[in-house]
Structure formats: structure tokens, C-alpha cells
Amino acid sequence: MNQHKHLKQIYRFFMSNRRKEAQAIWIPSIWNECGYANDLDARDGEIQVHPYDFFVQHLQYLFDSSPEYHLAETRNLNDSVIYCSLVRYTTAWDYGHTGELESGTFLRTMILLPLLKKMGVNILYLLPVTLYSNLNLKGDIGSPYAVHNLFELDPHLHDSLLDEMKDFTLHDEMAALVEACHLLDIKVVVDFIPRVTARNSAVIEEHPDWVYWMYLDQLEGFRPPNIPELGFFEECTPDKLETVYRTHETADFLSKFSFPPNELDSVLWESLKARAKQTGEELLTLVEEEMGITTSPAHSDWINDVQPIWTDITFYRLFKDISPMVKPYISPQQAPYVLFDTIKCNYYPGLEPNRELWDMLIDAITFNLNTYGIDGFRIDIGHVLPTALLEEIFQKVKEIKPHAILISEDLFNRNHKKAAKTGYNIMLGSGWNIMTDIKVNLLQNYLRELPELEIPVFACSETADTPRITSRGGVKLARMMTVFNYFLPNAIPYLTTGMEVNEEQPLNCGLGDNTDGAEIPRAFFNKLAINWTESRPMIPLLQQLHQCRKQYSSLLRAGNFLVPDDQGDVLIYAYYQGDELFVGCFNLSPDTTQSVDLEAIYSVNHGFVLLIDSDSEPGSDHVGQRYKQLKIQPHQGMIFYNDKIRAWEE
Numbered sequence: 001m002n003q004h005k006h007l008k009q010i011y012r013f014f015m016s017n018r019r020k021e022a023q024a025i026w027i028p029s030i031w032n033e034c035g036y037a038n039d040l041d042a043r044d045g046e047i048q049v050h051p052y053d054f055f056v057q058h059l060q061y062l063f064d065s066s067p068e069y070h071l072a073e074t075r076n077l078n079d080s081v082i083y084c085s086l087v088r089y090t091t092a093w094d095y096g097h098t099g100e101l102e103s104g105t106f107l108r109t110m111i112l113l114p115l116l117k118k119m120g121v122n123i124l125y126l127l128p129v130t131l132y133s134n135l136n137l138k139g140d141i142g143s144p145y146a147v148h149n150l151f152e153l154d155p156h157l158h159d160s161l162l163d164e165m166k167d168f169t170l171h172d173e174m175a176a177l178v179e180a181c182h183l184l185d186i187k188v189v190v191d192f193i194p195r196v197t198a199r200n201s202a203v204i205e206e207h208p209d210w211v212y213w214m215y216l217d218q219l220e221g222f223r224p225p226n227i228p229e230l231g232f233f234e235e236c237t238p239d240k241l242e243t244v245y246r247t248h249e250t251a252d253f254l255s256k257f258s259f260p261p262n263e264l265d266s267v268l269w270e271s272l273k274a275r276a277k278q279t280g281e282e283l284l285t286l287v288e289e290e291m292g293i294t295t296s297p298a299h300s301d302w303i304n305d306v307q308p309i310w311t312d313i314t315f316y317r318l319f320k321d322i323s324p325m326v327k328p329y330i331s332p333q334q335a336p337y338v339l340f341d342t343i344k345c346n347y348y349p350g351l352e353p354n355r356e357l358w359d360m361l362i363d364a365i366t367f368n369l370n371t372y373g374i375d376g377f378r379i380d381i382g383h384v385l386p387t388a389l390l391e392e393i394f395q396k397v398k399e400i401k402p403h404a405i406l407i408s409e410d411l412f413n414r415n416h417k418k419a420a421k422t423g424y425n426i427m428l429g430s431g432w433n434i435m436t437d438i439k440v441n442l443l444q445n446y447l448r449e450l451p452e453l454e455i456p457v458f459a460c461s462e463t464a465d466t467p468r469i470t471s472r473g474g475v476k477l478a479r480m481m482t483v484f485n486y487f488l489p490n491a492i493p494y495l496t497t498g499m500e501v502n503e504e505q506p507l508n509c510g511l512g513d514n515t516d517g518a519e520i521p522r523a524f525f526n527k528l529a530i531n532w533t534e535s536r537p538m539i540p541l542l543q544q545l546h547q548c549r550k551q552y553s554s555l556l557r558a559g560n561f562l563v564p565d566d567q568g569d570v571l572i573y574a575y576y577q578g579d580e581l582f583v584g585c586f587n588l589s590p591d592t593t594q595s596v597d598l599e600a601i602y603s604v605n606h607g608f609v610l611l612i613d614s615d616s617e618p619g620s621d622h623v624g625q626r627y628k629q630l631k632i633q634p635h636q637g638m639i640f641y642n643d644k645i646r647a648w649e650e
Contacts, residue, residue, distance in 0.1 A: 006176035025095040028532035033114035034061035045533030069185035083121040089523040106173040107159035120546025133198030139525025146312040149202040150364040187375035200284040208260040214296040218256040225249035236340035245329035257337040301343035319350030345386040376405030394423040420454040429457025436512040451558040459491035464507040476635040479614040483637035486545040489558035501534035544618040608640035
């Protein structure tokens, strides 16, 4: 096999063109880890470069750096750092200084890789890169989760610099990015979306019965039924089924659904398909106009959830029938429908799987692994998939990639055993949620459960689905919580793209929303760019955290972890083994300076060495000094170390 063949093709192309005239591009100076010195201009945190010449040097830098790393099949996930990227957003920039943002691309994501490596990243998690729908857009560019075709890529991720590579496809560009990551021992995980699809999904033409349909005149105001007898955000467990289905609103909700168009009028359906092929018209729009039905929007599986419906996606119909547990409450004439329980195929499977659909999903998994050489998947809302389907997906993944990284979206640490048993080796977990309300007692409870987890969780105070931590308390809070998250047991530091430069605009606010539903720009739906020219980025701190975590890796293990008593608003955790003690202190108060007595944690003669201060840059004068007592400022985090405990005890 020709190793790195796609990346080498790009390199040869740029080499052959590096002396040609080309439109210069502007890039953030912070991206220039390869040390490119032939910039044409520089100002305001940017440099102007000849694109071909720059990429020749940058790709050569990647090749030259590669011998320092070894891409191992297996990895100790507890020693990992994950970087989450939405490609079109992460490297979106006004490259031509025209006043217009250009989409990020697979090629330009390669520019960031040395910077990510500097921060210790060894898992790049890509949010959906598949072709998504332009119908029923959310925002001005639409959600990447409205997947139109699982076997095609978003054409916006093509880089125009590669236009003259005529036989080099967008699939090749994605494969080249994966190869570039592997040069630096960065594994690549992609989002896989097996439960929902775009409202006008490519599957509809041949398989309209693979999704759910409703009457068009019922679309306005469509929402799941309110169940007044039940509380807010309740899970639809079997004991609640009768309550859900006996409610008047549920009966009205079920009446909105229709049979698929091919079953309503097969002749008209075939004529509409032929017309769409001939004219290029949107098939779903024709069905709406001529048949008065449309695909039903998706909604949360939680009862009385306040999340708005997802107008751009619909659920796959994974079973041809409904669960036997639900049948007693449903009329035999009921059209296929989706509700809290039918979404959760893990709890409420039917008896007749939609086998062709299942096979298509498994084929998509195989396609991703074989075409791009990726290293794993995050399974979007995988916890509601039928257990049998999930087992088949995992079996196929491990057949091709035995040591694949498999990430569960489960939001609760308490489900760690179930996730591990299913075959996942990482889960999202509940940290992001705990950290929406930063209080000592809540975080202490969270810390105490971490050592018992069977698989690691994300260590983060924001994700792509939540508001930014900076929007909850500013840069000081973001820096403190980043330090806090870097040294937790059974938890992997998780960096949402942009947090390294203190970005405030979110990708989404679907979880932990603090905007009161305000229509603010969000990268999932709007054309945005990260503030890469931020004057005080978090990158030096992240680099320091990575080096510290690596240096003390043998000490930072779950079996050595303990949670000492808090001191006022100061949360404390520690690792203790032999004659070593590693201590983290975090002032959770936003406005009050606190006193910390380190000797109350453990009495020593010579004090504790300060390793990291979230308020200071690496190399600050007081870093490296010893302390027994100190004042800690609002939203300040500090890491201390002492390796003389046993000697002093003796």
C-alpha cells in the first residue's frame, strides 16, 4: 500500500506550482507553526503568503515531523486529548481580504495540525463532514446534522487551491487530511448519524417508507404532545406509556401522520419521481405541492422537553412495525409515527427490522473506514438505536479496525457500565452539565464518581452543543475550568474548536442554553469564523497543561485520586502515591478572594511547589515557588506538587 499517497499527491502538485503566480492569501499568524518566513505582508495578527509556496513548506514540515511520532494501533485513552472541529468553521477565514468569509476546508485544516499537536491533541474529532441539505435551512447555511447522503461529502470542504488536480476527488482530500493527522500520531474520529436524516434525504426517492410522513397542513405549530400528568424532561419509561397515550394531545398528535407517498398513490408518486429527475426540481417539494404531505420534523425523545423541534431533519424508520409494548394503545389503522417511545428503539424495538435500511447504515460505516482510513466514530444519539443494530455496527467497525475509538453521546455518567458493555470506549458523560452551575458541592459529587467509571468521559465545561464557558463567566473562568478539567481521573480533556483563543460565539446552544432562546449566530447554522487573532490565546496554557499531565502521568491515576475537604469556595482535588502529592485548588467564587491552607491538606516542612496558575502565563515569577498558605483570586486555579512527603514523615 502506498503510504500517505493522497498527501504526497497534494505535495507534488504544490511543488510543481510553487513558482507560479497565484493570488496571495491571508492567514492568522498563529497558524504558522511551520515557521514560514517568506510572507508578503503582516499586520494585525495575520500574514500574507503565496499559497502554493506556503503549503510546500507546511507539508514538508509535517513530513519532517513525522519521525518523532508513531501511530500505534492501541492507545491509552486516559492519556489522550480530544479536539472537536467543525471543518467548515474551524478554518473559515477571509483569506482574500474581500470582506467575505471562505469556508474551512480539509486542506486548510492541515495547517492547524502542528498547533493541535503543540496542545497535546492526539484525537481529532470531526463534526459531520457529509453532504447536508439546503432545504428547510436553519440559519443562513444550514446544519451539518441534516445529512442528505451518508456517502457524499460537503462540497464546501473542497479547497479551490486543488481545482487543477482534475482526478483528485473530495474523498481524496478527506483521506489526505487523515493521512496528515496520522503523520503526527493524531487519530481521526468522525460523527456518524444513523438515527436521523435530512427532511429531503437522498434515501426518499427509492425508499420513502424509510422515514416518517405527515400532512402538510399540520406542519405549522407541529410539536410533540405535552403530557401534563408528567414532569419536565422525563424519560419515557414503560411505566409512563399508558399516561402518554391516554392524553388527549397524543391522540391529536398521532392524527397528523400520513402513510408514505408510494402507498397513498403509487402512480402519482412515480410520476413525481420522473419529473424531479427530468427537471431537477426538489422531489419533496413536489410531493408537498401535489400530495399534501411532507416528512415529519424530528423532536426530543424526552417528555415535556422545552427544546424546539428540529425542522431540518426527520427520523429513520428503523422498524416496519411498532413495539409490542405500544400496540395496545394504538389503532391498527394508525399511520407510521414517531414519538418519545418510538424514537427510543433501544427500549421499544419492533419485531420487524427494516433490514435494507440497517444494511445501508452498516455499508456507510464500512465506506468511511475503507475510503478515508479513519480511526473511529462518535455515534450520534446512538443510545436510542436498536441494540441489535448497534451490535452489528460495532462488529463491522471492529472487523475492519479492531482498536477503533467509539464514542457514546450518553449524557449521564451513571450509564458508564451500559456504555462499556455495549462496546463504547469513551462517553460524553455529564461533566458539561455539572459545569453549567459551578458550585463546590456539585463538583465534589462529580469528582467522587469519576474513579469508578469503566470508560473515560469528556473532561470539559463546554461542547459543540452548549454555550461557551466564556459566556458564563468570561476568560478567567474559562482558563480556571480548563486547568480543572486537565487532571481528572477517567476523563479526557476535550477542546471545542475556538476555546483555545477564548471564542465566545457558540457552535450551538441545544444543551445548557443560557441565552433564553435568543436568536444569536451559531456556527452550526450560520457563517462564522473563530477569532484567531485573539491577543491572549489559551494555547500557551494548554501546552503547559499537556506537558504537566505528561510529566506526572504515573501519579495521575484513578487509584491515587482523592477529594479533600473544601476550604470555603475553594474546591480541592489531589493525587497521592508514595512520597508524591499533586494538588489542584480552584476558587469558584466569581468575586471573592479566598485563603487556602495547603498544610490542612497535608502538613509538610517545605511547602508545595506551584506548577500552574490559570491567571499567569508559563514562566511567571511565582510559578516554581513553594507555598504553605496563600490567597487565591476569584476564578483562579492552581496546581501544586510535593515529592518529599515520605522523607519528611520519616
